[in-house]
Amino acid sequence: MDLGSIFLILSxxxxxxxxxxxxxxxxxSVAVSQEEHEMSALLAERDRLLNALQELDFDYALGKIxxxxxxxxxxxxxxxxxxxxxxxxxxxxxxxxQDMEERIEAAIMARRxxxxxxxxxxxxxxxxxxxxxxxxxGPDDELEALIASRRRGRxxxxxxxxxxxxxxxxxxxxxxxxxxxxxx
Numbered sequence: 001m002d003l004g005s006i007f008l009i010l011s012x013x014x015x016x017x018x019x020x021x022x023x024x025x026x027x028x029s030v031a032v033s034q035e036e037h038e039m040s041a042l043l044a045e046r047d048r049l050l051n052a053l054q055e056l057d058f059d060y061a062l063g064k065i066x067x068x069x070x071x072x073x074x075x076x077x078x079x080x081x082x083x084x085x086x087x088x089x090x091x092x093x094x095x096x097x098q099d100m101e102e103r104i105e106a107a108i109m110a111r112r113x114x115x116x117x118x119x120x121x122x123x124x125x126x127x128x129x130x131x132x133x134x135x136x137x138g139p140d141d142e143l144e145a146l147i148a149s150r151r152r153g154r155x156x157x158x159x160x161x162x163x164x165x166x167x168x169x170x171x172x173x174x175x176x177x178x179x180x181x182x183x184x
Contacts, residue, residue: 035091042088049081159183 056077060070159171167178175182 039091042084046084046088049077049084053077
């Protein structure tokens, strides 16, 4: 082996080692607030309690749990679940009102931006105001119009059903395409 190939192999080996060790060397510390940590713990507890309730009901249905013990165990699990849900509601109540208002405002702004984008090609009416169809029109409306025209075209071609097999028959058919019976 010559000296150039040895250096090439060593450099490739170094690149591979660096590529493989990169995830271990990166600092991926994610700052999680105490509130987020508590919310995550409560959500995990809620899921655990729901699974425990399902398992308890399943075991009771199979007869693994005596009838005397089942109501007490179920009531205890339900009560713990109620406590967890109350704490979750209290934590989400503060942030949900702000989040909801922000989402509503964002939706309104997006709707206005869409209306302006549609109104530009649609134009204004004679009074200089937006036409109502310009605000309501959108990409979904074009798609709905295409679907409606296709359905009308199919209805015009359709002549009904075959009396023998019940298959769909078009006006141009003299015989049923499914069974071959003559269609009058």
